[in-house]
Amino acid sequence: MPKTKNDIVMRDFLLGIIRLHILHHAQQERVFGLELIRELATHGYELSPGTLYPILHTLESHGFLESEKQVVQGKVRKYYRATAAGVEALETGRTQVLELLHEIGLDAQKREGQA
């Protein structure tokens, strides 16, 4: 995923955020891989299936997502929904991320105020 040197700073953070983002959408409605790839692209994140699918499998194997298979236009599609543990992880993670982002934003505001 890293395309520029700055991406190295953000890579692991972004993967965590992307997991939260997947849980967010999977809490609202059932989602599937290709749909999430397209949805992430609208936010400016180009994720390959080789990056996204392992994330989905990890979240499922740890009990944060549950899946069901359905045949759509002759192809098996795997739909995911957040479990109760997934919703809990989303809420905890959201609080932690927002607190850190808030601090980063506050410091930037302070610097702008001094300038």
Ligand SMILES: [Zn+2]
């Ligand atoms: Zn989204």
